[in-house]
Amino acid sequence: AAPASRPLEERRPGLGPGGYDVLVVGAGFAGLTAARELSRAGMKVLLVDARNRLGGRTFTSSFLGQKIELGGTWIHWSQPFVWNEVVRYGLGLAESPGAAAETASWLVDGKLRQGGAERPWKIIADAMTAFCDVDRQGGRQVMQMAHDPLFRKDLLIPWDRLSLQDRLDQMKFGRETRDLLSPQLSINCHASLKDGGFADMLRWWALGEHDMGRMFDKLGRYKIKEGMGELARRMLDDSDADLLLSSPVKSVSREGDTYVVVTDKGQTFTTRAVVMATPLNVLANISMPAGWGAGKRSMIERGHVGRGSKCYVHIRQKVGNWIGMAPAPHPISLAWTEKQRDDGTLLVCFGPPNLLDITDEEAVQAALRTLLPKVEVLGVTGYQWAVDPYSQGTWCWYRPGQLTQGLPGLRSAEGGIFMAGSDQAEGWRGFVDGAIESGITAARDVRAYLKG
Ligand SMILES: Cc1cc2nc3c(=O)[nH]c(=O)nc-3n(C[C@H](O)[C@H](O)[C@H](O)COP(=O)(O)OP(=O)(O)OC[C@H]3O[C@@H](n4cnc5c(N)ncnc54)[C@H](O)[C@@H]3O)c2cc1C
Incomplete structure (x- = not known):
């Protein structure tokens, strides 16, 4: 059975001058992993996030009385770091049927084709x-x-x-x-x-x-039955880190052998080491020590390119186990059955950046009608990750040149400041697995640094 959770508020640190061994910026899966590993190794750790919740670019929510993931969703046993967590916490898997669709719609030269998948x-x-x-x-x-x-x-x-x-x-x-x-x-x-x-x-x-x-x-195809939010919660419960939510970090500066981290509310913490576990696309918004990041500059300035849409659409029609595919500039690139329901079908849809306003049901219906003529949209939900100030993007995909020229510099630690985050992972970069991988790596390196 899951251990009883402490309410998140009880984990707020005292705001006095007391120093930490490690301050982790960002409570997505990278930061949660680093905080857990370091606190379990006996270090005094503070985990700080700008949002009022854990999980960053994962966000378990509900729609039509059903659990949905607005951000990172699917995992697999061949993703070693996330699978380790699933086993460790005894979580289950649920299946998205459309990943093994039976029927398909696709556009060729703008014309609709339909048939077996x-x-x-x-x-x-x-x-x-x-x-x-x-x-x-x-x-x-x-x-x-x-x-x-x-x-x-x-x-x-x-x-x-x-x-x-x-x-x-x-x-x-x-x-x-x-x-x-x-x-x-x-x-x-x-x-x-x-x-x-x-x-x-x-x-x-x-x-x-x-x-x-x-x-x-x-x-x-496979997602965590209990939800990404539950995995995040179990990882937090398994850690002794203090937690501070709703507190965007504004600056990190160096004072002798320690670092000073200040939030936008003016809360100030001293720490021997810092783990930066924020998305690549928001790093430019945090003031860092003078001279820090020369080898990271072009990556931070240009960011990664993932900025498209994801939304869930409830349609009246029962379309079975279906997948739809359309090339840009069509606003929906891929859509598939997430759940066959008594009152229609729940689809999950993905599209390129700036082509679909997921808050506009009529626009979503018009886009879907190209693939499913006469479809009636009953409701749409999603999250606008690309304009959220604490993600400014979705999953990480690099521009030409960034993998060979930018990744090593981005990953490198400088003094007591260590990098974590799925956007700079080695293996499943851009996935939850990569986030956890990066948290493990950062924790290992911080421990070696603090042991001197
Ligand atoms: C729509 C969508 C679908 C996806 N689908 C999948 C999928 O199916 N499978 C999969 O494996 N992956 C998927 N991903 C990718 C996956 O969710 C991410 O790669 C992963 O969750 C990133 O984890 P992270 O810890 O590196 O970063 P994040 O989860 O982004 O965490 C970073 C944290 O830093 C915080 N932060 C930012 N700025 C500050 C600041 N100034 N001060 C303090 N805190 C700050 C943020 O609030 C956030 O909580 C998807 C992502 C999206 C958006």
Whole structure:
């Protein structure tokens, strides 16, 4: 049974001058992991978040009386760090049926096609295999080790110059193949194909074991039955860290051997080490010590590209176990059945940035009607991650050049300031798994630093 939870408010620290060993900025999965590991190792830890809740870019909510995940959702047993947590806390799995859809709708040259899902899937699987075959070994040589993406940096550099669009243009696919592959690519980067880097695609493909079916199982089929919020809560309950919510960190500065962290309410803490576990796209908003971050500057200034939409749509029609796919500029790239209900179907929909206002039900209905003519939308819900000041984006996908040129500098610790966060993980970067990986790594490095 789960241990009784202390209410979050009781974890607020005294606001006196007392120093911490480690202050962790950001209570998403990276920060929660680092705080748990370090506090369990006997260190005095303060975990601070700008929001009034845990979990960052994961957010368990409800819609139509059903649990939904507004942010990070699906996990898989082949994601080692998150699976470890699922087992540790005895959590269960629930399945999203549309990830193994039976019927499909797709657009070819703007015209609707509908039928069994096997045919479009076969086309996508073959196209992805060719798309990633940069070395006549299916990408296995260039991206030999998915959890050490720069292992063959020498071979990766030329491919890291390309955007996803550049690579697509090289391929000379027929119209249907191109129009089926594009939606998958635009969901991977959650951006325009011109902005998403191709090297990240090779990493993605290697993580997916060079198989589209297996990859889709990892990306969209299994979620934590109790919800991401419950995992976050169990991790907090398992840690001795103090917690301060609703307190955006404004600045980190250095005073001799210690660091001073100040929130926008003026709360001031001293600490021997800091873990920065905020999203890459918001790091520019925090004032850091003079001279810090020279090797991180271009990454922090440009950020990652993931800024698209995700929403849940309740429709009157019972469409069964369905998937829809459409290339940009269509506002919905991928949509699939999340739940077949007595009163219709709950769909989950993803789209590129700035093409769909998820607060506008009519706009969502118009976009869906291209894939499901006459569909009636009864309700829509979602979260606008790209404009949220504490995420300014969705999942991480790098621009051309960022993987080989930016990642090592971004990850590196400087003095007593350590980096964590899914946006700079080595393996499943852009996933909950990568967030936990980065928290484990940061905690290991902080312990070594504080032991001197
Ligand atoms: C819509 C969407 C769908 C996704 N789908 C999946 C999926 O299906 N599977 C999957 O594995 N991953 C998915 N992801 C990605 C995954 O959710 C993230 O990669 C992961 O949760 C990031 O964890 P993190 O700890 O690195 O960062 P975050 O979760 O973003 O945590 C960072 C924390 O820092 C805080 N913060 C920011 N600024 C400050 C400040 N100034 N002071 C204090 N705190 C601050 C934020 O409030 C936040 O809580 C999805 C993400 C989104 C948005």
